[in-house]
Amino acid sequence: MWMPSQLPDIATQLKAAGYKGDPRQLADLTRAPMNAVVKVGGATGAFVSKDGLVLTNHHVAFGVIQYNSKADRDLIHDGFVAADRAGELPANPDFRVLVTTGFDRITDRILNDARGKQGRAYFDAIDAATKAVVADCEREAGTRCSVANMDYGSDFYLIRQLELRDVRLVYAPPESIGNYGDEIDNFMWPRHTGDFTLLRAYVGKDGKPADFAPDNVPYAPPAHLQISTRNVQQGDFAMLAGYPGVTYRHRMASEFKNQIEWQLPSRVALFDGIIDTVEGAAKGDKAAQVAYASQVQSMKNNLKRAQGELDGLRRSDAVRIRNTEEAALLAWLDKQPDGAATRKDIDAAQALLSGAMTTRDRDQLVSSIRGSTQLLKAALTVQRRAIERTKPDAQRESGYQERDEALIVGSFKQVQRRYDPKVEKAILAHLLAQYRALPTAQHLPEIDAVFGTTEADATAKLDALYAGTKLGDETVRLATLQDANVAASTDPMLVAAKTLLPAYLRLEEESKQRDGDLLRLRPAYMRALNAYSKSQGRAVYPDANSTLRVSYGKITPMSPRDGIDYRPLTTVQGIVEKHTGQAPFDAPKPLLDAIAKGDFGTTADPVLKTQTVDLMTNLDTTGGNSGSPVLDADGKLIGLNFDSNWEAVSASWYYDPRFKRAIHVDMRYLRWLLAKVYPAPHLLQEMHLPAE
Amino acid sequence: MWMPSQLPDIATQLKAAGYKGDPRQLADLTRAPMNAVVKVGGATGAFVSKDGLVLTNHHVAFGVIQYNSKADRDLIHDGFVAADRAGELPANPDFRVLVTTGFDRITDRILNDARGKQGRAYFDAIDAATKAVVADCEREAGTRCSVANMDYGSDFYLIRQLELRDVRLVYAPPESIGNYGDEIDNFMWPRHTGDFTLLRAYVGKDGKPADFAPDNVPYAPPAHLQISTRNVQQGDFAMLAGYPGVTYRHRMASEFKNQIEWQLPSRVALFDGIIDTVEGAAKGDKAAQVAYASQVQSMKNNLKRAQGELDGLRRSDAVRIRNTEEAALLAWLDKQPDGAATRKDIDAAQALLSGAMTTRDRDQLVSSIRGSTQLLKAALTVQRRAIERTKPDAQRESGYQERDEALIVGSFKQVQRRYDPKVEKAILAHLLAQYRALPTAQHLPEIDAVFGTTEADATAKLDALYAGTKLGDETVRLATLQDANVAASTDPMLVAAKTLLPAYLRLEEESKQRDGDLLRLRPAYMRALNAYSKSQGRAVYPDANSTLRVSYGKITPMSPRDGIDYRPLTTVQGIVEKHTGQAPFDAPKPLLDAIAKGDFGTTADPVLKTQTVDLMTNLDTTGGNSGSPVLDADGKLIGLNFDSNWEAVSASWYYDPRFKRAIHVDMRYLRWLLAKVYPAPHLLQEMHLPAE
Known part of the structure; x- marks a missing residue:
């Protein structure tokens, strides 16, 4: 990139x-x-x-x-x-x-x-x-x-x-x-x-x-x-330009370790636990199952993605490799005449990261207590909004400005279709049990005040909270947004939120302080990395940040696992093979007819003797690269990027040349569709392409 | 073969x-x-x-x-x-x-x-x-x-x-x-x-x-x-000898058409319908679900296999190809001086097959009425046995001789764990509805007598049958085997079976007459096929019949579908990739350790630089070929056949060189296991193989 x-x-x-x-x-x-x-x-x-x-x-x-x-x-x-x-x-x-x-x-x-x-x-x-x-x-x-x-x-x-x-x-x-x-x-x-x-x-x-x-x-x-209008084939040079969103490849080795050994597995475990809890609590209750279907589906997708990323990073042995690389970098840095100041900043950044890691389980749980609930989250929003509204609009926290009001109202209305009290209680009971298992030193007095410190406490407090609150009623909930004196409400959910809020504000402030310092300190790491790489004769690209980047490589196959090779070009034969007549494999009749007819004109692959569809390259991409043009050695457009492969979901952290591939529409397929299937001769002419 | x-x-x-x-x-x-x-x-x-x-x-x-x-x-x-x-x-x-x-x-x-x-x-x-x-x-x-x-x-x-x-x-x-x-x-x-x-x-x-x-x-x-002890690689000659069970490749074109256009789809539909019926009838009844779990699983396997076979035969376009081939064969035959007599036998065989096809739906349903029930099947067995026992043992129908008694008792005992009256009634109601939809001319008077001719009839008769029978009681059911006068029993299920039995005996007799005539007539078809092939310079092997056969070919890759290639050699890397620690992917520790150690000695593949595990060839195999030795060009043993590929489940009917593969243990893997993982140096020595 x-x-x-x-x-x-x-x-x-x-x-x-x-x-x-x-x-x-x-x-x-x-x-x-x-x-x-x-x-x-x-x-x-x-x-x-x-x-x-x-x-x-x-x-x-x-x-x-x-x-x-x-x-x-x-x-x-x-x-x-x-x-x-x-x-x-x-x-x-x-x-x-x-x-x-x-x-x-x-x-x-x-x-x-x-x-x-x-x-x-x-x-x-x-x-x-x-x-x-x-x-x-x-x-x-x-x-x-x-x-x-x-x-x-x-x-x-x-x-x-x-x-x-x-x-x-x-x-x-x-x-x-x-x-x-x-x-x-x-x-x-x-x-x-x-x-x-x-x-x-x-x-x-x-x-x-x-x-x-x-x-x-x-x-x-x-x-x-x-x-x-030329043929393309395996091994051909390819180059792609586009706007990749974000990568983490130059994060510090400890952050790789944290991602692989804690963040991804703990996210999998967290979502697994919440999904099990929701499914258990909603068992036999069709309405509750429907209410949580979207949240469960989203967690399942997230979980699958996290598991894929974890599998990929482990397969690539990323922790070990990044540790080795960083050790070499620091050893080199320590030998440089002006290395000490840089090393001091790196160590300070490392200390900040290590500090944050000491409470990572707690912070994730506390965040999830808000993030995976509906009614409690709404109450927290009400109380936070009450505070923010005392400030001039421009100084309010993002999300609480006038422009965000419609969004808040919308989310408050949505609660009705995504909430069931017994399920939310079960989620909280599940998360609080994990919270109580944390070292006491990490406990937050606000959470203890609201939910107690024992299982019996939590059960009683949750029962009282959800039995007593009127926030489950949409009218009541929306009315809180009009109530200038809502901070004084005696609704138990609003009282609980008011008690909890200082904890959330404190964690948020700590996080912002840390982010500011990391913004100040990380450049030292990047400076060292760039200088070290230069000393080794290697150039380094900055991590992706939605700015224009270029990647080059070639049209190339991949072996996803032992005994299997993926060819880098697919053909219309595969459309027919996958076609079932049911979406998403319901190829339209004009396409199937054209394939059966086999009239591929100048767009046919001369070696495969048929029409190609998609291309695979080893180009380096990430989210945001959708729509990136893929060019050949002469700068001509041969492909249009639209996806990457499952084996590479971990590439935002670690680029493994064995498994990172990008998936493109072969421009010959576009030309054939415009020429023969859904004809647009005027557009082919405009793009200076043959009529067939 | x-x-x-x-x-x-x-x-x-x-x-x-x-x-x-x-x-x-x-x-x-x-x-x-x-x-x-x-x-x-x-x-x-x-x-x-x-x-x-x-x-x-x-x-x-x-x-x-x-x-x-x-x-x-x-x-x-x-x-x-x-x-x-x-x-x-x-x-x-x-x-x-x-x-x-x-x-x-x-x-x-x-x-x-x-x-x-x-x-x-x-x-x-x-x-x-x-x-x-x-x-x-x-x-x-x-x-x-x-x-x-x-x-x-x-x-x-x-x-x-x-x-x-x-x-x-x-x-x-x-x-x-x-x-x-x-x-x-x-x-x-x-x-x-x-x-x-x-x-x-x-x-x-x-x-x-x-x-x-x-x-x-x-x-x-x-x-x-x-x-x-030599290396093997893609493209190498391979030859296999073994006892393939049964193939249908020289069946007549009309039988191919019947298999693909009727037999397999109708079997899929039949099993689909019964599975749906069982699952519907057993819904909410855990005991009934358990009772039918094995039958449902078996039908699902059978259905999957039938669907795979159907997909394969369609993919190979077998109906069209066999039609073309047979038309050419008959055209050739008609030009031979002595072709008329042969043609007469072939036409007679064809007429017999066509005759059987006119009642194929009926015959399949009637067979399924017995085959997919437990209690009715038991009652039919009782009544058939009563007839057979009037004959000397040697003349009894196979399955009803003295040597079969223990099996009958066993099956009668098993009913208890595989039967639920409401499910069996539902299965019969489902099958009878299809039976009633057949042309009236195909109806059997015995079935009409027992189950009536309308849906209301069937419901009433089934209710009475299952409410009235005592055969659901294991003691009663087993006692019928001791009852010399069982044919006179008034148990409604036994009465129904006695009424139905003549229909089953009649269909059985028709089928045996036809089989006898086909045994007489089919040789004409084979004679023509062999002579025709010889005239074309091609040799033809007889269909498999559990006798020793030889197939030759090579170690070869396969493309199962567009964009994918299967390599013909797998390696121990794949064992590690598949390993989850849970059966069936729980590779034993000594194996994983030996792989990690990478000590492959003389058994390592010199190109892949690792230990191979299995081989794939295009050798022609079917059930019964398990354990067949695979030889190289010098007659040395390089592989041990143990399976074929999913794309080739249709090969018993049609050999498609694009998709028929056989799967073997690479003898180098055997040698490595005996040398390094679970050592047996004395066996290596006995087989004149290197110690490592």
């Missing part, structure tokens, strides 16, 4: 891998080809014509497709081909395409006030400087600005983007192509999904960003990518 | 495939190396030392291992290594090793009396001739004889075998090696099972077969196989 500006530094290895272009040309985000890569609806996309045509994923544009679907025009099910530009459909008004126009290092401007400060004050100074810079930058109309924090507070960049607000739907395959396999195939290979959609960005007649208007004109991007 | 005698005819293709030996030497079952291949416990095995050591599967020898296990000596769990010959443990007394000593064509002797007869008389004449030949042959002590029907009644062979009755357990790995993966991995690849066991055959001091006696001596086989 290289910053484009790093690519000239690694030009030798990039050329050795097969790239035929000039790595220096990739370095500037505001020049071609990088400025053809855009942010679309929170993910990535790319311009693919001079008239503002944008290629992104079906799942990224799904909101746009849904927004334009009605009872008598189901674009989700049927797909959509705009017959001409007049037929292109406006996206939902909050949908955006962002074109990067500036990327400037402003580290000193951001850190100036913070230097010398500590803890939360350090954090707040950076926050204030950031807000000021953004406000200043956004004075220019049609511009969206943000500050990117690189290497955990080491460097800051001001990103200036053109905000295109009139985006229209041009071409979408039916959901049974764009999302073929859905959740069942999600994260899976072999894959057979045509997860792409074409949009078009429009601007006002003056060429400036504008809200939708019928007489807006297509945006003329500064650059666009050309879809390849 | 070639008869060894056919191998000289296909010598050219066998040599071209890579076999380095003389195909003529393979032709005689009573000479080396074929006489080293033996029947063991109903499956296959091979001699692997001059002192009677027999290699077969763990699952074939499982009864022997179980027979020798006690509370304080769990050989199933722990495995077993006999320290010396004195430590070898006697098998259960009915366990046999059979060495072929004669294989002679006796077609004329068998058909002499039958010729000129028709229907059941034809069948009975063959049956009588067979019994006479076998009785004559078995006059020689220690000899077991049987007659093999080749090509559906075209040819008959007398097989003479030496019956070794003193068999002893020599070496068995723990179940967690010998059956690693159990039902979960059954039929699956990649596989990691060490499914082998070593036995030893003993004879009396006079060298003749004898019952177990401490002073018996090891049997000196006329030949034995040598386990290879």
Whole structure:
């Protein structure tokens, strides 16, 4: 996940891998080809014509497709081909395409006030400087600005983007192509999904960003990518540009150990315990089962994901490897003439992390007492809101400002469909039993005051709490939001929340102090890591942070386990094999007919003698890379990224080349669909592609 | 699945495939190396030392291992290594090793009396001739004889075998090696099972077969196989000899169509319907659920298997292919000067099959009315037995002779644990509803008399039947077997069975008449097929019939579906990957330790740099091939067959080279286990294998 500006530094290895272009040309985000890569609806996309045509994923544009679907025009099910530009459909008004126009290092401007400060004050100074810079930058109309924090507070960049607000739907395959396999195939290979959609960005007649208007004109991007018409095959060079969200690969070794040996297993155990508790308490009560179905499903997904991440990190032996690496780094650092100051900061950061770990079980349980309940959480919100509302709106904690009121009301209404008193009592009893098993020194007086210190206490207190509260009544609950004197309420749940709240505020404050200090101290670790790696002749990319990154590699198979190889190209034969006629494996008839007919024209793979569908590469991606263009050695577009593989769910922490793969739509499949299945000859022409 | 005698005819293709030996030497079952291949416990095995050591599967020898296990000596769990010959443990007394000593064509002797007869008389004449030949042959002590029907009644062979009755357990790995993966991995690849066991055959001091006696001596086989010490790899020639049970590949095209378009789908529908009915009727009744758990599980397995077979046959497009092949065959036949007589027999056979198909739904339902009930089935047994017992024992129908009495009593006792009246009523109501939907012309008066002709009838009759019968009482049910006058019983279930029985006897007689005529007529089809194939330059092997067959091919990968390749060699890495600590993936500690140690000695694969476990080949196998030795181009033993793959469950009907694979233990894994994990240096030495 290289910053484009790093690519000239690694030009030798990039050329050795097969790239035929000039790595220096990739370095500037505001020049071609990088400025053809855009942010679309929170993910990535790319311009693919001079008239503002944008290629992104079906799942990224799904909101746009849904927004334009009605009872008598189901674009989700049927797909959509705009017959001409007049037929292109406006996206939902909050949908955006962002074109990067500036990327400037402003580290000193951001850190100036913070230097010398500590803890939360350090954090707040950076926050204030950031807000000021953004406000200043956004004075220019049609511009969206943000500050990117690189290497955990080491460097800051001001990103200036053109905000295109009139985006229209041009071409979408039916959901049974764009999302073929859905959740069942999600994260899976072999894959057979045509997860792409074409949009078009429009601007006002003056060429400036504008809200939708019928007489807006297509945006003329500064650059666009050309879809390849060449064959691709295993071993071919591939390169991807996009906006990966977040990775943790440069966290300290102790954080890896914590993640693998405590965080993931304890999360699995926590969710397992709560799921068992809910299922036990709701047994035989259909209404309660329905009320908790969504929460249970979400915990199960979370649990599965955590287990997958844990399996992956263990398989990669990440704890041992990171320990060894960090030991070597620190040994090197200690030999450097100016290493001591850096080492002091690293040790201080380590001490902060170690400190937090001493109460990690307690903190997770206390957080879960709020997070996994409905009524108690609502009561805590009421009391916290009462405090925040004594401040001017701008100074209130995020989540309690005027703009958040509708959200609070919504969540209070939702309680009715997601709550059952006996289940919530069972969850709390389960969590409190674990809490009581913690060392007494970690106990919080507020929790003890509300729930007691023995099982008998907890049972009695919970019974009284849920028998006495009127908050289960939606009218009563919503009325608390209008009650200026709610802090004085005698409803037992509100009284309990008022007692508990100081504990939550205290833990929150401790966490913010720690985060501020880590923001101050972590740059020492990154400085040492970068210097050490440089001394070893290796470049290091910063952890992902939603800024534009480039990865290069190749089309490559994978062995997921002993005796099995995954081929890196799938074919339409797999669509037929998976087709059951039932969603999500309900390939549409025009597609099945076209496959049976076997008329693949110029898009057929000359070796496989059939139509390919998806590609697999070893490109480095993470959440946010959806819609990233995949380029060949000549910079031509060969694939559209849309997923990664299950074996790589741990890659946000640790990149294991044996198992990290990315999954793309083969552009030959897109071309074939546009040529033969749901024809759009005018779009092929616009993209300078053969008619068949 | 070639008869060894056919191998000289296909010598050219066998040599071209890579076999380095003389195909003529393979032709005689009573000479080396074929006489080293033996029947063991109903499956296959091979001699692997001059002192009677027999290699077969763990699952074939499982009864022997179980027979020798006690509370304080769990050989199933722990495995077993006999320290010396004195430590070898006697098998259960009915366990046999059979060495072929004669294989002679006796077609004329068998058909002499039958010729000129028709229907059941034809069948009975063959049956009588067979019994006479076998009785004559078995006059020689220690000899077991049987007659093999080749090509559906075209040819008959007398097989003479030496019956070794003193068999002893020599070496068995723990179940967690010998059956690693159990039902979960059954039929699956990649596989990691060490499914082998070593036995030893003993004879009396006079060298003749004898019952177990401490002073018996090891049997000196006329030949034995040598386990290879060479490397094996993808593409290597492989050849397998064994006793495949039954295949249907030379059935007529209409039978393929019937199997794929009716038999398998209707079986799936029938079992689906019964399973739904049982689960519906037993809902909320734990005792009833338990009573039917085994029947439901068995139907589910059967259903899964039928569905797998159906999927495979459809994937291979078997109906269309067999239709085309048969049309070509008949077109050729019609042009032959003497083709008319043959064609007449084929048409007659076809007419018989078509006739049977007109009532196939009815016949399946009527059979299921007996087969899927407990109490009604018991009552039918009582009434049938009453009729059979009026005959001399030797003339009674098989299943009703004196030797079957214990089995009948056992099944009557078992009813108690597998029966619930409301569930059995529901099953019958379900089946009768389908029966009533059949064309009236197919209805049987006996069924109508007992269950009526409307839904209301059926409900009333079933209620009366199950309310009135006392057969649900075990004592009453068992007493019917002592009651000489049971045919006159007024128990409504026995009355119903007495009414129904003539219908069952009539259908049985029709079926036997048809089988007799098919035995007479099918040889015409086989004659035409063989002649036609010969005219095309192709040899044809007879369908499998538990006689010794040879298949040749190679170690080869497979693509089970688009995008996936299975490698043909698995390694110990897969054992570790699958290991969960819970059966059936509870690899024993000595194995895991040895893998971790990586000390693979001469048994390591030089390319993979690790220890292989199982092999996959494209050899042609079916049930009965368990324990078949797999030989390399030099006739050395490289693998031990133990399973085939799920994609090939349809291979008994249709051999599809894309999907038919066989799964073997790699002999290098056996050698490693004996050398390093559960050492048996004396056995390695006996088999002339390196100590490590």
